Amino acid sequence: MGVGTFFTSKLDEAIGWARKYSIFQYPFVTACCGMEYMATACSHYDVDRFGAGLPRFSPRQADVLFVVGTISHKMAPVLKRIYEQMCEPKWVVAFGVCTCTGGFYDNYATVQGIDTIIPVDVYIPGCPPRPESVIDGLMKLQDKIAAGAQRY
Amino acid sequence: MADARELFLSEGVPSGGDGSQHLHVNIGPAHPAMHGIVRIFAELDGETVVKTDVEIGYLHRAFEKDCEAGPYNNAIPYTDRLNYVSPLINNFAYSSAVEKLLGVEITDRCKYIRVIMSEISRICDHLTCVGAGSMELGAFTVFLYMIKAREFLWELVEEVTGARLTISYGRVGGVKADLPAGFDLKVKKAFAETRQVLEEVHTLVTGNRIFMDRMVGVGALSREDTIAWGITGPLLRAAGVPFDLRKTQPYWAYDRIPFEIALGKNGDNFDRYLVRMAEMEQSMRIAEQALDGLPGGAIQVDWEGKAIPPDAYVDLGKQGKTEGLLLMPITLSPNLQGQDRGAHDRVNVHDKRVVLPTKADTYGSIEGLMNHFMLVMDGYGIRPPAGEAYFAAEGANGELGFFVVSDGSDRPYRVHCRPPCLPPVAALPKMIEGEMVADIIPTFGSVNMIGGELDR
Amino acid sequence: MDGTAILARLRERLGDRLLATHEYRGDHTAVVSREGLVAALSLCRDDDALAFDLLVDVTAVDYLRFPGREDGPRFEVVYHLYSIGHGHRVRLKVPVEQDDPVVPTATGLWPIANWLEREVWDMFGIRFDGHPDLRRLLMYEEFEGHPLRKDYPINRRQPLIGPKV
Numbered sequence: 001m002g003v004g005t006f007f008t009s010k011l012d013e014a015i016g017w018a019r020k021y022s023i024f025q026y027p028f029v030t031a032c033c034g035m036e037y038m039a040t041a042c043s044h045y046d047v048d049r050f051g052a053g054l055p056r057f058s059p060r061q062a063d064v065l066f067v068v069g070t071i072s073h074k075m076a077p078v079l080k081r082i083y084e085q086m087c088e089p090k091w092v093v094a095f096g097v098c099t100c101t102g103g104f105y106d107n108y109a110t111v112q113g114i115d116t117i118i119p120v121d122v123y124i125p126g127c128p129p130r131p132e133s134v135i136d137g138l139m140k141l142q143d144k145i146a147a148g149a150q151r152y
Numbered sequence: 153m154a155d156a157r158e159l160f161l162s163e164g165v166p167s168g169g170d171g172s173q174h175l176h177v178n179i180g181p182a183h184p185a186m187h188g189i190v191r192i193f194a195e196l197d198g199e200t201v202v203k204t205d206v207e208i209g210y211l212h213r214a215f216e217k218d219c220e221a222g223p224y225n226n227a228i229p230y231t232d233r234l235n236y237v238s239p240l241i242n243n244f245a246y247s248s249a250v251e252k253l254l255g256v257e258i259t260d261r262c263k264y265i266r267v268i269m270s271e272i273s274r275i276c277d278h279l280t281c282v283g284a285g286s287m288e289l290g291a292f293t294v295f296l297y298m299i300k301a302r303e304f305l306w307e308l309v310e311e312v313t314g315a316r317l318t319i320s321y322g323r324v325g326g327v328k329a330d331l332p333a334g335f336d337l338k339v340k341k342a343f344a345e346t347r348q349v350l351e352e353v354h355t356l357v358t359g360n361r362i363f364m365d366r367m368v369g370v371g372a373l374s375r376e377d378t379i380a381w382g383i384t385g386p387l388l389r390a391a392g393v394p395f396d397l398r399k400t401q402p403y404w405a406y407d408r409i410p411f412e413i414a415l416g417k418n419g420d421n422f423d424r425y426l427v428r429m430a431e432m433e434q435s436m437r438i439a440e441q442a443l444d445g446l447p448g449g450a451i452q453v454d455w456e457g458k459a460i461p462p463d464a465y466v467d468l469g470k471q472g473k474t475e476g477l478l479l480m481p482i483t484l485s486p487n488l489q490g491q492d493r494g495a496h497d498r499v500n501v502h503d504k505r506v507v508l509p510t511k512a513d514t515y516g517s518i519e520g521l522m523n524h525f526m527l528v529m530d531g532y533g534i535r536p537p538a539g540e541a542y543f544a545a546e547g548a549n550g551e552l553g554f555f556v557v558s559d560g561s562d563r564p565y566r567v568h569c570r571p572p573c574l575p576p577v578a579a580l581p582k583m584i585e586g587e588m589v590a591d592i593i594p595t596f597g598s599v600n601m602i603g604g605e606l607d608r
Numbered sequence: 609m610d611g612t613a614i615l616a617r618l619r620e621r622l623g624d625r626l627l628a629t630h631e632y633r634g635d636h637t638a639v640v641s642r643e644g645l646v647a648a649l650s651l652c653r654d655d656d657a658l659a660f661d662l663l664v665d666v667t668a669v670d671y672l673r674f675p676g677r678e679d680g681p682r683f684e685v686v687y688h689l690y691s692i693g694h695g696h697r698v699r700l701k702v703p704v705e706q707d708d709p710v711v712p713t714a715t716g717l718w719p720i721a722n723w724l725e726r727e728v729w730d731m732f733g734i735r736f737d738g739h740p741d742l743r744r745l746l747m748y749e750e751f752e753g754h755p756l757r758k759d760y761p762i763n764r765r766q767p768l769i770g771p772k773v
Contacts, residue, residue, distance in 0.1 A: 029188045030211050031604055032236035035280070035317055039306075042299040057184045072607075073767050074748045075189070075210045078182050080769055104229070107214040107762050108755055109747070116770045128317055209746035216731075217755060217762050252633050379692060382663050382720035393692060400695050538676075539632050542688060542699065544664075553665060553688070559674050570665040570688070578723040607746055 016146035019063075019089070021051035023138075023145075026062035028082060031069030033096035036128040045131035050138055059085040064141070065118075070098035071111045083118045091121045093141060095134065100125050174202060177589075181210045185288050185593045189603045190577065192592065199588045204581045211603040219567035224250050224324050224534045227567060232318040234569055235605040237280045238273035238548045240266075240309070242605075243322030246567075248403065249543035249554035250324045253536040256506055261448040262326050262499045263404040268339075268442045269312065269321065270404075270545075271435040275346065276305050277548035277600070278428045278435075285425070285597030286357060289366055294353050301349040304342040311338060312487055324534055325507040326500030330486040336443045343436050350432060358429075364422060371583045371595030372420035381582070382575040385550025387599070390427045391419030397546035408445070411438045424598040448498045506534055533562035549573045549600050571605040609657060611636035614698050617658060621651055627703075637699040645702050646712050652689055652698065653717055660689035660698065663714065666724035668704075668732045672758040682706035683734055687714070704734055713738040731756035 027037055041047050041055070048054075056062040059082045071079055083092065094114055097103045100123045102112035114120060121144055124137035175196045180186035189210040195203040215234060219227040231246045232239040244266045251258060258266075283298030306316040311332050313319035321328050357363045373383070378391045388395055396413045398406040414430035416423030462482050468474070486495040493510045500507040504523050513520030526532045538560040544553040550572030557566040576599040583599075584592050609617075615629040618638050625644025630637055640648045652660040665688040671677040681703035690697050702711055713736040714721040725736040726745040733754035736742060744751065750768060753760050765772060 027184075028182060029184075031189075031213075032233050032317060034188070035236060038280075038284075038299055039303065039316075042303075043296050044300065044303045055184075069188070070211060070213055072210060072212055073765070073770075074212065075181065076767065076769050078210070082182055105213050105218070107218060108760070108765055109212045109214045111767070111770060130316070209744070209748070212746040214755065214762070221762060255633060379661050380719055382718065382724075384662070395692050540635070540669075541633050542635055542697075551664065551690075555665070555667060555686070555688070557669055561675075565674060566669050568665070568667045570667075574723065575720050578720055582719075 012148055013146070016148050020142040020145040023050070023052035023064050023142075024054060024056045024062045025052055025064045025066050026057070026059050026082070026086070027055050027066045027068055028079065029066075029068045030071065030075065031096075031098065033068045033098070033128040036126075036131060036134065037066065037068045037095065040131040040134045045135065047135065047138065050135075050142070052138060059083075060087070062086060063090050065090065065092045066095050067092065067099045067114050068095040070096075070103065070105060071114055071117075072109045073111060074109075076111050076117055079114065080117050089145075091141060091145065092118055093137060094120045094123045095137075096129060097125045097127045099123075103127060172197065179592065181207075185596060187284070187596075187601060187603060189607070190596075190601060192580070194589070194592070196589060199590075201584050201587055201589060201592065204584060206577060206580050208577060209607055211607040213604070213607070215569065215608040216567055219564055221563070223562050224536075224564060227564065228322055229318065229320045231322075231569075232320055233604050234571075234608060235277070235547060235549070235552070235602045236317060237602060238270075238277040239317065239319055240269045240273040240313075240321060241545060241547050241552060242569075243320065244270060244327075244404075245543060245545035245547070245552050246554050246556075246569075247322040247324050248545065249541055249556045250534070250536065250564075251501075251506075252543050253539060253541040253556055253558055254324070254503075254506060254534070256325060256501050256503055258326055258501055259497075259499060260405070261330075261446065262501075264442050264446050265327055265331060265499060266322075267405045267409065268331075268439045268446075269309070269327075271439040271442070272305055272308060272339075274548045275432050275435045276302050276309075278432045279305075279346075281548075281597070281600040282353070282425060282428055285594060286353075286363075288593050288597050289363065291357055291360075291363065294357055297349050297352055301346045304345045308335075308338055308342050311335065323500070323507070325503060328487075329489040330495040330499050332485050332487040339439065339443060343440065346432075346436065350429065354429070358426075366590075367422040367425060367594050367598075368420060369418070370421050370587060370591045371598060372418055373579060373583055374419065377579070377582065378419060381579040383550065383579060384575075385547070385572050386414075386424055386427045386431065387419070387576055388550065389414060390416030390423040392417055397544055397551055401544070403543075403545065405442060406438075409438050409441050411441075421594045421598040531562060535560060535562050544570070547572050549576075549602070549605070552605075569605070569608055571608060573599065573601050573606050577601050577606060609694055609696050611696070611698070614658060614696060617655070618648065618651070618698075621655070622648055635697070635699055637701060639701045639703065642702055642704065642711055645700075646714070646717075648700060649687070649714050649717055652700070657694075658698075659691045659693045661692055662690040663718040663720055663724070664688040664690050664697075666714070666721060666728060668728045668734055668756075670732060670756065670758045683709060683732060685711050685728065685734060709734045710737050712736070715739055730754070733757065 094100045099114045102110050122137050122141045126133050177194050180191040181189050191207040193205040194201050215230050218230050228243055231242040234242045279298040279302045283295040287295035310316050313321040375391045378388050394413050411434045414427045416427050465482050493512055496510045508527055509520040509523045514524045536558040540557040542555045544551045552572050553570030555568040559565040583595050615636055619626050625641050627641055628639040652658050668683050668685045683704040685702045687700040728734050729742050730744040730746050751766055
């Protein structure tokens with residue numbers, strides 16, 4: 001391993017470290033999971049200590065798209081447009097079982113998992129997931145961000 | 153409504169005689185102040201809103217069709233997710249509608265438990281509404297304080313039901329299980345914390361110049377309009393009409409518990425905020441009185457003989473100290489479902505057609521086993537006679553009604569939920585036309601639109 | 609006013625436009641014909657003794673699979689009314705045939721009927737004659753069919769984007 005590779009790999013690690021502790025999330029909140037999202041973001045289960053406490057309510061300013069709550073077929077084009085408006089590097093977290101697989105809403109109105117529309121990085125199942133699960137998912141996301149893996 | 157191309161071409165359509173042009177702005181559905189799922193297509197003249205079109209349906213999850221697909225108790229998890237900030241009220245209102253259809257009367261203790269849990273849920277709903285509304289106006293501290301109070305209440309709900317949010321606690325004929333031991337002390341502690349939070353919020357926001365400027369006189373709806381638009385709940389009470397289903401058509405144990413109705417005067421956003429704050433205090437009062445008057449006595453279970461807690465029992469067994477262990481009674485919490493005949497019978501109707509027998513009966517006697525079989529197998533189960541019934545409870549937003557039609561089989565033929573937040577959202581154009589764009593935010597916040605209930 | 613008195617007053621004023629009345633589990637119901645619907649609703653709202661000023665709900669039921677009612681009219685539009693002054697309730701039902709699913713609108717009497725009837729149109733396909741703006745409320749415009757009808761399968765998906773599974 002040459003000296004050049006040492007510096008770039010250290011640089012990558014440094015960038016990964018900086019990125020993972022400054023997550024600007026776009027909480028795309030639709031349904032009940034939003035209540036647990038609020039609980040995770042507030043004082044009791046503080047997500048700000050992970051550097052993820054500032055939600056940017058515009059996709060242009062965000063890098064992690066938290067899809068929180070059931071996505072119906074009426075909402076799906078809106079979700080896709082929001083995802084496309086974000087610039088790279090971006091990650092998507094499927095929060096709640098409705099976004100992972102459609103949950104128990106196997107009917108005419110619900111998208112059976114948002115990974116049929118946009119690529120997803122971390123799946124947090126639960127109906128709704130407890131804040132501890134959310135924090136676990138967030139830490140897994142941080143590992144992924146630090147590793148620099150991007151799937152387009 | 154208009155797609156992107158129409159929007160672009162129609163922008164600047166001349167209107168108004170002075171040559172000014174109106175602007176079309178699309179607010180939502182992915183907008184934080186719209187709580188993610190309502191689209192307001194507004195036509196603006198500068199900052200003033202001239203015309204709006206409100207579009208909903210972005211969270212339609214086919215609740216009514218899903219309820220037809222399974223037996224009566226299967227609809228309970230779907231009802232949790234209707235008004236997901238006060239799920240217990242939905243559970244109990246649906247169960248009461250089916251009980252009305254069956255002609256079954258629940259036990260007294262169950263009525264009191266439903267009242268206590270409903271009031272705790274109502275406080276959670278108002279905390280979330282006022283907190284989120286204040287956050288959208290910029291008072292982020294109020295939001296953090298109210299969510300902190302909500303956490304204390306969710307700990308209470310978790311003690312009783314096992315989950316924080318989607319609890320599926322109600323059952324047709326009763327509730328899942330009794331309250332746990334020591335619940336009244338925990339409630340006292342949680343309410344003390346909540347009262348402190350309400351005090352702090354009052355000092356922060358109620359007399360605050362900025363808050364009052366943004367909320368007083370904004371989004372007002374006259375008394376006649378409010379009734380004509382079918383609006384009930386805190387918005388109707390803020391307009392001065394003392395209509396509360398808990399007083400006018402009392403159900404469960406509300407006729408035995410005195411409390412006051414909070415009334416406003418002008419029907420504007422500030423009055424709605426004050427009504428909600430007052431209602432939280434009244435809800436705490438109701439829950440405390442209900443706990444004091446709980447029939448069936450205190451929540452402790454009486455056991456004869458020496459009783460040991462279950463973890464000690466397991467430890468003794470592991471250590472090999474098994475002499476006489478089989479004869480010792482174990483103190484299990486009364487809020488474990490199906491485990492103890494006494495606790496089960498206190499909160500569930502003694503009706504074989506409706507309520508599952510306890511574990512002791514199911515495994516211990518042939519009648520219990522057959523009863524369990526008849527209630528659980530496909531095609532059997534709870535079968536109300538053919539007919540229809542409508543039951544209305546006072547939800548956090550107003551009259552929450554369930555219209556259940558039965559065809560005599562074990563599946564509901566039709567379940568319809570009358571959402572209390574649909575009329576205010578339908579009346580939203582009336583509330584915001586003529587106001588400024590910035591007034592849409594507090595008005596929408598005070599309407600407390602809950603998507604699960606609105607779109608079902 | 610007690611429920612039987614309400615039904616008696618309706619019967620006295622509506623005559624043969626009132627097809628049937630019944631009471632079940634404390635709920636009083638009047639079945640009116642389609643032609644008499646607007647008269648019945650106006651009577652309910654404007655009569656001093658009835659004074660039903662709150663239109664609580666408008667919904668519908670599809671009796672296609674109901675055992676014993678397969679030959680009768682397929683739909684029934686159900687109106688729930690409440691009087692804030694008197695504190696009483698009533699339910700009005702209108703039978704609607706499958707080939708001619710049209711009912712006069714109640715928007716002129718209560719403005720909330722606008723959205724409630726839009727929802728019935730969306731979910732059941734029952735048109736409301738005279739409605740100012742009858743379009744879908746909960747589903748998107750491109751959706752075909754009316755989902756709460758009994759012959760619409762629960763998991764027939766018509767996605768706007770994404771796979772058709």
